[in-house]
Amino acid sequence: xxxxxxxxxxxxxxxxxxxxxxxxxxxxxxxxxxxxxxxxxxxxxxxxxxxxxxxxxxxxxxxxxxxxxxxxxxxxxxxxxxxxxxxxxxxxxxxxxxxxxxxxxxxxxxxxxxxxxxxxxxxxxxxxxxxxxxxxxxxxxxxxxxxxxxxxxxxxxxxxxxxxxxxxxxxxxxxxxxxxxxxxxxxxxxxxxxxxxxxxxxxxxxxxxxxxxxxxxxxxxxxxxxxxxxxxxxxxxxxxxxxxxxxxxxxxxxxxxxxxxxxxxxxxxxxxxxxxxxxxxxxxxxxxxxxxxxxxxxxxxxxxxxxxxxxxxxxxxxxxxxxxxxxxxxxxxxxxxxxxxxxxxxxxxxxxxxxx
Amino acid sequence: xxxxxxxxxxxxxxxxxxxxxxxxxxxxxxxxxxxxxxxxxxxxxxxxxxxxxxxxxxxxxxxxxxxxxxxxxxxxxxxxxxxxxxxxxxxxxxxxxxxxxxxxxxxxxxxxxxxxxxxxxxxxxxxxxxxxxxxxxxxxxxxxxxxxxxxxxxxxxxxxxxxxxxxxxxxxxxxxxxxxxxxxxxxxxxxxxxxxxxxxxxxxxxxxxxxxxxxxxxxxxxxxxxxxxxxxxxxxxxxxxxxxxxxxxxxxxxxxxxx
Numbered sequence: 051x052x053x054x055x056x057x058x059x060x061x062x063x064x065x066x067x068x069x070x071x072x073x074x075x076x077x078x079x080x081x082x083x084x085x086x087x088x089x090x091x092x093x094x095x096x097x098x099x100x101x102x103x104x105x106x107x108x109x110x111x112x113x114x115x116x117x118x119x120x121x122x123x124x125x126x127x128x129x130x131x132x133x134x135x136x137x138x139x140x141x142x143x144x145x146x147x148x149x150x151x152x153x154x155x156x157x158x159x160x161x162x163x164x165x166x167x168x169x170x171x172x173x174x175x176x177x178x179x180x181x182x183x184x185x186x187x188x189x190x191x192x193x194x195x196x197x198x199x200x201x202x203x204x205x206x207x208x209x210x211x212x213x214x215x216x217x218x219x220x221x222x223x224x225x226x227x228x229x230x231x232x233x234x235x236x237x238x239x240x241x242x243x244x245x246x247x248x249x250x251x252x253x254x255x256x257x258x259x260x261x262x263x264x265x266x267x268x269x270x271x272x273x274x275x276x277x278x279x280x281x282x283x284x285x286x287x288x289x290x291x292x293x294x295x296x297x298x299x300x301x302x303x304x305x306x307x308x309x310x311x312x313x314x315x316x317x318x319x320x321x322x323x324x325x326x327x328x329x330x331x332x333x334x335x336x337x338x339x340x341x342x343x344x345x346x347x348x349x350x351x352x353x354x355x356x357x358x359x360x361x362x363x364x365x366x367x368x369x370x371x372x373x374x375x376x377x378x379x380x381x382x383x384x385x386x387x388x389x390x391x392x393x394x395x396x397x398x399x400x401x402x403x404x405x406x
Numbered sequence: 407x408x409x410x411x412x413x414x415x416x417x418x419x420x421x422x423x424x425x426x427x428x429x430x431x432x433x434x435x436x437x438x439x440x441x442x443x444x445x446x447x448x449x450x451x452x453x454x455x456x457x458x459x460x461x462x463x464x465x466x467x468x469x470x471x472x473x474x475x476x477x478x479x480x481x482x483x484x485x486x487x488x489x490x491x492x493x494x495x496x497x498x499x500x501x502x503x504x505x506x507x508x509x510x511x512x513x514x515x516x517x518x519x520x521x522x523x524x525x526x527x528x529x530x531x532x533x534x535x536x537x538x539x540x541x542x543x544x545x546x547x548x549x550x551x552x553x554x555x556x557x558x559x560x561x562x563x564x565x566x567x568x569x570x571x572x573x574x575x576x577x578x579x580x581x582x583x584x585x586x587x588x589x590x591x592x593x594x595x596x597x598x599x600x601x602x603x604x605x606x607x608x609x610x611x612x613x614x615x616x617x618x619x620x621x622x623x624x625x626x627x628x629x630x631x632x633x634x635x636x637x638x639x640x641x642x643x644x645x646x647x648x649x650x651x652x653x654x655x656x657x658x659x660x661x662x663x664x665x
Contacts, residue, residue, distance in 0.1 A: 075501055103500045108526035112493040115486065115523070119466070119494035122484045125501045145487045250482035250498070252461045252505055261476045263485035 053234035060200040060226040061086035063233045064130065064156055067201035069096045071208055072239040073154075074125035075103040077116035081135045082168045083224040084158035088130070100241055110135040114142030114155075121151035122262040124249025126208050126242070130156035132224075133174050134165060136182075143217055144183030147279070148264025150248075152211035154204065155189070156220045158227035161360075161387040169387020170224030172309060175364035178221045179338040186276055188283045189219045190290065191337040193308040197231035199335075205236065210290065214282055215248070221337060223360070225310040225389065283339075292335035293344055297323065301330025303403055304348055305395070306369050307358040308334040311383075315358050318395035329399065337365070345372035354378040354403040358395055361385060378403060427451040429460055433477045438545075440640020442630030443471060445597040446539060446606070447478050450508070453610040454481060463506045464498050466491045468515040471545040475510055489520025492527035492536065499534045506617060507534040514544045517553040517579045524579065531588025531622035535613040538579065538625065540655065541632040549635035553577045556654055561635070576654070580627040584661040590622035592661035596629045598644045602657075621663070629655050 058066065065087045068076060076096075078088045088106060096102035103120075107113035113129045120127035131139060136157045146153055157178065161171035178191045190210050192203045200222060207218040245251050253259040266272040294312075296319055298304065307315045312333035322329035332348065334341060349355070354377050357366035366381035373379060382398040384390045429451035437443045454463050460481055467475035469488035476483035486494040491509035499507040516524050516538050524536070543561055544550040551561040551568060554576050558567040568576075584592040591613060595606040606628060613624035629651050631643035638646060 075497060077497060103497075105496070105500065107493065108522055111490070112496075112523050112526065115490035115493035116497035118486070118490075119484060119497035120501050122494070123464070123498055123501050125497075127497065127501075141487055142490070149485075250464045250484055251502065252463060253480065253482045254461055259476075259480055260482045261485070262483070263476065265473060265485055 051237065053236060056233055056235055057230055058197060058233050059086055059228060059230050060197045060222065061158065061228070062090045063197045063201040064204055064220070065090035065094070066235060067204035068128060069094060069100055069102060070236050070238050071205040072100065072126060072241040073102055073128055073208070074241055075105075075116070075120045075127040077105050077107050077113040077120070077127070077129050079107050079110045079113050079131065079135060081132045083160060083170070083227050084130050084132045084156065086227075087156065100238070102241070110138040111142065114139040114146075117153045117155075118142055118146050118149070118151060121146060121153045122149065122250050124244070124246035124251065128154035128156065130158065132158045132160050133162050136174060136177070140177070140183035143189065144185050144187060145264050146217045147187035147189070148185060149262050150215040151217070151262065152208070152215050153217050154207045154211055154220065155217055156222065159221065159223040161385060167387040168224070170310060170360065170389065171385065171387060172223055172311060172360040173362070173364070173385065174221065175337065175359065175361060178219050179340070179368070187279060188338050189217050190214065190286055190339070191219045191221050193221050193334060193337050194226060195309050195312050195333060197226065197229065197233045200226060201233050201235060214286060216282065221309070223310050287339040290336055291339045291341045291344070293341045294333040294335060296331040296333070298330035298332060298348060300328055301351070302328040302353050303330070303399060304352045304355045305329060305331045305358055305399070306334070306345070306355055306365070307331065308337060308365065311358045311360055311390070314390055314392055315395055318392040321392055322396050322399070327404070334365075340368050340372065342372040345369060346374070346376075349373040349376040352377060354380070356399050356403055357381045358390070359383045360389065427455045429455045429480050431478055431480045435478055436474045437471065438634045440631065440633045440643060442541070442597045442628065443539060445603060446537065446628050446630070447475065449597065449603065449607050449610055450510070450537065451479055453607065453614055454506070456611075457506070457614050459506045459614070462504070463508070464502065466495045466498065466507070466509040468509070468511045470512040470515050472510055472512060472539065473546070489515050489518070490523055491515065492520065492523040492532070495534045496527055496530070496532045499532060503533070506614060508537060509534065510537045511539070512545070513538070513540045513542065513552045513554040517577050525583065525586070528583040528623045528625065529586045529588045531590070533617055533620050533622060535617060535624045535626065538627040539630050540627055541630040541635070542576075542651065543632045543635040545632050545635045549632075556650060559650075578655070580625065580660055583623075583625050588622050589625055589661060590663060591616055591624040593625075593659045594627040594629060594655060594657050596647070596657055598631065598647060616663070627655070629657065
């Protein structure tokens with residue numbers, strides 16, 4: 051497969067990858083730092099390239115409900131936004147999960163709470179991996195750490211969304227959204243014209259009608275449905291956990307990180323190793339499902355772990371739950387749009403774990 | 407909801423003056439006796455059947471009394487979040503332009519929580535039909551004040567009557583959307599008499615035709631009753647509707663295409 055090499059912003063890579071993945075529809079609303087996704091799509095006229103529908107909605111709320119409608123027709127549809135806008139989409143995401151519809155949602159995270167800052171952060175972790183909206187449900191969450199992965203995870207995200215009939219979120223941040231890197235793009239995929247049996251495409255004569263809904267007034271049936279969802283999430287935990295490890299084989303101390311922070315940690319590992327400290331890194335690629343088992347295993351071989359994330363400490367809770375107190379787990383993070391340096395990471399590792 | 411009548415045991419075929427549309431399912435309607443929703447459902451079903459559109463229709467039903475519309479109509483349907491049906495239908499129609507797409511929304515859904523989605527879909531001229539049932543009350547949640555509740559009208563959240571200074575004014579959405587460039591056909595009808603039913607059906611037929619011609623948004627308000635929410639008998643509610651609702655929400659076409 052011949053891939054085309056381009057220099058692109060992370061946001062642009064997502065948009066271009068969406069067209070090439072055979073996406074049927076994108077519905078979005080402008081918000082910094084992700085507006086380039088909608089801008090790029092409008093500039094590219096994907097309707098002419100592939101027939102893909104692109105629409106600027108009147109709000110994030112409308113956009114996610116357009117996604118619901120398109121997904122209900124069995125189409126490959128997506129939306130993107132940044133933190134405050136993603137909060138507005140939570141109602142829709144809950145309905146999409148409840149109606150078991152596939153879709154892709156991109157969050158180019160900025161610091162909060164409230165209007166917060168337009169600078170990058172990782173403070174939407176809880177919202178992304180714990181459900182986010184009302185009711186018992188999960189998103190499958192992918193965390194890219196490069197512009198390449200921004201592009202790759204669009205196709206992967208759609209694949210997983212349709213495999214599980216569940217919304218998939220790409221949880222990125224303003225660093226990766228805005229930075230330019232080289233990226234290899236897949237060739238154009240054809241848009242699928244397949245009619246899926248669960249989708250509303252017009253009731254064919256002689257067959258049952260299709261209903262897309264999350265409503266169930268019979269509690270006993272609702273509980274059965276909830277169990278079905280749980281089974282699906284357990285299956286994701288068995289089959290879809292993805293991590294990348296750097297020098298974990300002989301590590302005394304483990305950094306646990308994802309996305310932009312993991313890039314910084316990779317440099318921190320090199321600096322620490324140069325000082326003679328045996329530091330390793332596990333970079334989480336899926337945030338849900340969370341790599342509980344691998345962390346539990348690593349807890350058997352390291353002396354301590356430090357979760358590094360640009361938040362007040364969110365992912366660290368899942369690390370602690372995974373290792374069940376076997377080794378000390380601490381957190382280091384900067385907030386408000388401040389990006390930590392590799393030196394800061396080592397400094398904190400020394401004071402919080404090695405010396406502590 | 408799932409129980410069904412055995413029609414033949416109840417109705418003597420010889421006396422059958424009217425036949426139920428094949429597009430209606432056998433499920434018992436979930437509406438209170440005397441409510442206009444059932445008639446509106448039936449008309450939509452008949453228009454779909456007459457137009458041979460059963461395999462080409464995708465309906466979007468809302469939150470509220472008509473949330474279970476999909477139990478009554480034998481067509482593909484999506485149930486939307488409260489107020490969001492026009493956004494859902496926007497994507498359905500844009501991605502499936504060859505289908506007949508409609509939303510069916512109550513006053514709380516369309517004129518309160520879904521005001522933005524409704525206005526913007528109409529303003530963009532999305533090529534689908536919006537059927538708006540206005541009975542001036544939140545029926546399913548137990549009779550609370552709606553955006554279309556009349557001045558002075560009692561509801562469980564305006565128990566002393568709607569005070570427009572305290573509670574704001576009723577919203578005439580139909581007049582509002584008629585002003586937007588994206589709407590093609592805007593009308594206000596009712597289904598409480600045989601003559602009114604015929605007019606509403608005619609309006610629905612036109613909306614189907616205009617959608618097939620990609621003319622833009624068609625908007626049909628049906629002023630209806632809510633015997634339970636209004637705390638009246640079915641007959642009283644229809645009389646009350648004529649005396650009070652129609653003067654405020656006058657029936658008739660508001661925007662018609664230039665011939």
